[in-house]
Amino acid sequence: LSLSRAETKKLKALQTKKGRRLNGCFLAEGVRLLEEAHRFGSRPEQVYWSPSLLSERGARLLDSFRKAGAKATEVSASELSRFGGAETSQGIAAVFTTPLLNSSELALTPHRKVLLCENISDPGNLGTLIRSAAAFDFNPVVLVGACAEPFSPKVVRASAGAIFGVTIAEALGDQFVAGARQSGLKLIATGAQGAHDMNRAFGSDSDGGIVLAIGSEADGLSETIVKAADMMVGIAHTDRVESLNAAIAGSILMKACYDRKTQRKL
Amino acid sequence: LSLSRAETKKLKALQTKKGRRLNGCFLAEGVRLLEEAHRFGSRPEQVYWSPSLLSERGARLLDSFRKAGAKATEVSASELSRFGGAETSQGIAAVFTTPLLNSSELALTPHRKVLLCENISDPGNLGTLIRSAAAFDFNPVVLVGACAEPFSPKVVRASAGAIFGVTIAEALGDQFVAGARQSGLKLIATGAQGAHDMNRAFGSDSDGGIVLAIGSEADGLSETIVKAADMMVGIAHTDRVESLNAAIAGSILMKACYDRKTQRKL
Numbered sequence: 001l002s003l004s005r006a007e008t009k010k011l012k013a014l015q016t017k018k019g020r021r022l023n024g025c026f027l028a029e030g031v032r033l034l035e036e037a038h039r040f041g042s043r044p045e046q047v048y049w050s051p052s053l054l055s056e057r058g059a060r061l062l063d064s065f066r067k068a069g070a071k072a073t074e075v076s077a078s079e080l081s082r083f084g085g086a087e088t089s090q091g092i093a094a095v096f097t098t099p100l101l102n103s104s105e106l107a108l109t110p111h112r113k114v115l116l117c118e119n120i121s122d123p124g125n126l127g128t129l130i131r132s133a134a135a136f137d138f139n140p141v142v143l144v145g146a147c148a149e150p151f152s153p154k155v156v157r158a159s160a161g162a163i164f165g166v167t168i169a170e171a172l173g174d175q176f177v178a179g180a181r182q183s184g185l186k187l188i189a190t191g192a193q194g195a196h197d198m199n200r201a202f203g204s205d206s207d208g209g210i211v212l213a214i215g216s217e218a219d220g221l222s223e224t225i226v227k228a229a230d231m232m233v234g235i236a237h238t239d240r241v242e243s244l245n246a247a248i249a250g251s252i253l254m255k256a257c258y259d260r261k262t263q264r265k266l
Numbered sequence: 267l268s269l270s271r272a273e274t275k276k277l278k279a280l281q282t283k284k285g286r287r288l289n290g291c292f293l294a295e296g297v298r299l300l301e302e303a304h305r306f307g308s309r310p311e312q313v314y315w316s317p318s319l320l321s322e323r324g325a326r327l328l329d330s331f332r333k334a335g336a337k338a339t340e341v342s343a344s345e346l347s348r349f350g351g352a353e354t355s356q357g358i359a360a361v362f363t364t365p366l367l368n369s370s371e372l373a374l375t376p377h378r379k380v381l382l383c384e385n386i387s388d389p390g391n392l393g394t395l396i397r398s399a400a401a402f403d404f405n406p407v408v409l410v411g412a413c414a415e416p417f418s419p420k421v422v423r424a425s426a427g428a429i430f431g432v433t434i435a436e437a438l439g440d441q442f443v444a445g446a447r448q449s450g451l452k453l454i455a456t457g458a459q460g461a462h463d464m465n466r467a468f469g470s471d472s473d474g475g476i477v478l479a480i481g482s483e484a485d486g487l488s489e490t491i492v493k494a495a496d497m498m499v500g501i502a503h504t505d506r507v508e509s510l511n512a513a514i515a516g517s518i519l520m521k522a523c524y525d526r527k528t529q530r531k532l
Contacts, residue, residue, distance in 0.1 A: 124390050128511045135503035135510055158511075165506050237401035237524070240431050244401055244517075245394045245424075251514045252521050258503070 003075060011083040011095075017149050020098065026151040029084045029093035031058045036161020037096065038064050044094035047072040050080045053091030062092060070094070085153045098151050101169040103176055106140060108183035112209045113138045113257060115250065118173065118225060119145040119216035125247040126150065127158020129214065132251035133166055134159075136258035138212070140167035142176055145222065177211075177228045185209045186230045190249060191220050194234030201233045202257040212257065214250040217243060269345060277349040277361075283415050286364065292417040295350045295359035297324045302427020303362065304330050310360035313338040316346045319357030328358060336360070351419045364417050367435040369442055372406060374449035378475045379404045379523060381516065384439065384491060385411040385482035391513040392416065393424020395480065398517035399432055400425075402524035404478065406433035408442055411488065443477075443494045451475045453495045456519060457486050458509060460500030467499045468523040478523065480516040483509060 003011070013019030014027045025045060028034060037044070038061060047065050049072060054062065066072055081089045108114070115138040120126045126148045133141050148155055150168050159166075180187060188201050188210055195201070202210070213229070215221030226232070235244060235252055244252075269277070279285030280293045291311060294300060303310070304327060313331050315338060320328065332338055347355045374380070381404040386392045392414045399407050414421055416434050425432075446453060454467050454476055461467070468476070479495070481487030492498070501510060501518055510518075 128514060131507055131511060132514055134506040137504050137506075160507065160509075160511070162507050235521070236528070237521075238403050240400040240403075241397055241426065241428050243426075245397060245426070245513075247511075248394060248398055248514065248517045251510075252518055255501070255503075255518050262502070 003073070003079060008083075014095070015083065015085065017152065020149070020151060025095050025097050026156070027084070027093055027095050028156055029086055029089065031055065031061060031090045031092060033157070033161045034092060034094055035061055037094070037164040038068070040161075040165040042096055042164040043068050044070045044096050046070070046095045048075050048080060048093045050075055050077045050089070050091045052077050053080065053089050055090065058090055058092050065094065099168065100150065101140070101167060103169065103171040103179060106142070106167075106169045106171070108180055108185060110184045110209050112185065113261070114180070114185065114209070114211040115141045115254065116176070116211050116213040116225070117141060117143050117147055118213060118221055119219065120147045120214065120246055121216065122246075123148040123152055123154035124158045125245065127155040127163070128247040129250050130155070130159040130166055130168070131162040132247070132254055134162035136251070136254040137261070138254050140169050142169045142171050144171055144173045144176060173222060173224045177225065180211050181228070183209070185211050187211045187213065187225075187228055189213045189221050189226050189229035189232050190215070190234065190253060191226070191232050192234055192243060194232035196234055196236045198233070198256040199260065201231060202260040210257070212250070212253055214246055217246045269339070269341060274349075280361070281349065281351065283418065286415070286417060291361050291363050292422070293350070293359055293361050294422055295352055295355065297321065297327060297356045297358060299423070299427045300358060300360055301327055303360070303430040304334070306427075306431040308362055308430040309334050310336045310362050312336070312361045314341050314346060314359045316341055316343045316355070316357045318343050319346065319355050321356065324356055324358050331360065365434065366416065367406070367433060369435065369437040369445060372408070372433075372435045372437070374446055374451060376450045376475050378451065379527070380446070380451065380475070380477040381407045381520065382442070382477050382479040382491070383407060383409050383413055384479060384487055385485065386413045386480065386512055387482065388512075389414040389418055389420035390424045391511065393421040393429070394513040395516050396421070396425040396432055396434070397428040398513070398520055400428035402517070402520040403527070404520050406435050408435045408437050410437055410439045410442060439488060439490045443491065446477050447494070449475070451477050453477045453479065453491070455479045455487050455492050455495035455498050456481070456500065456515060457492070457498050458500055460498035462500055462502045464499070464522040465526065467497060468526040476523070478516070478519055480512055483512045
């Protein structure tokens with residue numbers, strides 16, 4: 001009922017960005033979040049559980065992971081609390097291989113809707129954008145520039161588990177844009193000065209797939225992306241604020257696209 | 267160049283929720299945030315500034331506050347850093363009276379668009395909702411149940427200064443709902459099971475003003491609100507996620523309302 005030194009060391013390492021990168025995996029915890037992982041078919045390398053903390057719902061989840069072939073190790077409540085980041089442990093945590101692709105591994109099929117995040121450094125915003133991407137049928141999410149680390153605890157939590165259901169890739173801006181162009185995707189850049197015509201941006205004439213690019217709140221999108229864009233789109237609002245939160249802006253635009261692609265009457 | 271004991275004590279107290287409540291004021295800092303306060307005509311009780319940290323832009327802001335009649339006190343860089351919450355001080359911070367209304371002080375004119383937040387406990391979500399409310403012409407924002415403290419540093423920061431431009435009120439759910447009804451406002455509750463017909467919810471036939479109610483992600487709206495609602499509205503999305511982030515859901519609906527009220531062609 002206790003972890004080996006090597007295992008303790010690894011779990012401790014996974015609390016840091018460097019440790020996650022070196023080990024190529026990350027720790028996720030909590031019943032709801034791990035249920036989402038299971039629902040999306042993500043099989044953990046390793047599950048840790050503590051019977052005194054586990055609810056019935058948690059026990060069912062543990063069973064499902066075991067049936068899917070995951071190795072499960074019983075640990076003490078204090079051990080689980082120590083290496084997890086949650087304030088109150090729900091008695092289950094799991095280690096997953098980081099499913100992070102690079103540009104060349106990314107198959108850009110023509111009908112895809114891709115979300116491109118450039119310099120989205122706030123973990124809450126990045127996680128929320130990933131959650132909205134799953135909600136509005138954008139997949140993959142491609143990270144360019146200085147984004148938050150996608151498999152950090154804060155991003156994973158803000159994604160509400162959607163991170164297990166969306167392909168996440170890291171890319172260089174110019175390389176990705178060139179590849180997207182070759183695949184026939186239309187590049188739509190967002191910015192305050194963009195047109196408000198959602199039908200032109202997302203209408204049925206653009207069924208060839210799109211890349212929607214969101215930049216940082218402070219600086220907007222880089223010149224590389226803006227210059228390469230097929231069109232700029234913006235969100236009309238009052239002049240009482242300078243701009244919208246980046247996750248809000250991205251989600252409103254993904255929703256506008258989703259409604260048009262699904263022929264929903266607004 | 268140093269603060270009195272009483273002033274130091276007060277500024278320290280403003281770092282806690284209890285201290286903010288007892289003093290009836292809060293501290294905001296940073297050039298951008300305080301520029302927004304000034305733009306919205308909020309006059310601080312007191313400005314603190316440190317010349318070694320202040321940019322030219324910050325100095326212009328300080329001048330504007332002084333011209334508006336605010337008392338400005340020069341303090342050392344270390345003092346400013348100590349009582350502020352920012353990682354790197356921009357050399358200016360200001361204390362404002364908390365402009366928090368209660369139900370009876372709230373004038374509900376018939377054409378208003380009101381955002382009702384129930385149990386929005388995450389400060390980032392509450393601040394973002396306030397920002398989107400300002401962007402999409404919702405005012406006031408009414409807080410019901412166990413919401414985050416609206417003038418805490420995290421909420422103020424997430425609002426990007428919009429908190430200075432929106433009336434914030436705290437109310438009891440049933441009292442507020444009764445008052446809104448008397449004022450002829452239509453109560454629109456949000457929830458997964460709601461209709462997706464935005465025209466019915468926000469169309470031109472509802473020009474009498476509305477209250478849009480957003481509940482917590484975990485539990486949704488209370489029965490009090492749902493039972494009193496004139497209609498339920500929801501946001502169509504894929505089944506890859508269970509729900510949307512509360513700030514995202516609220517903002518998408520406020521935007522849908524804004525577009526209809528401004529007769530914008532979507």
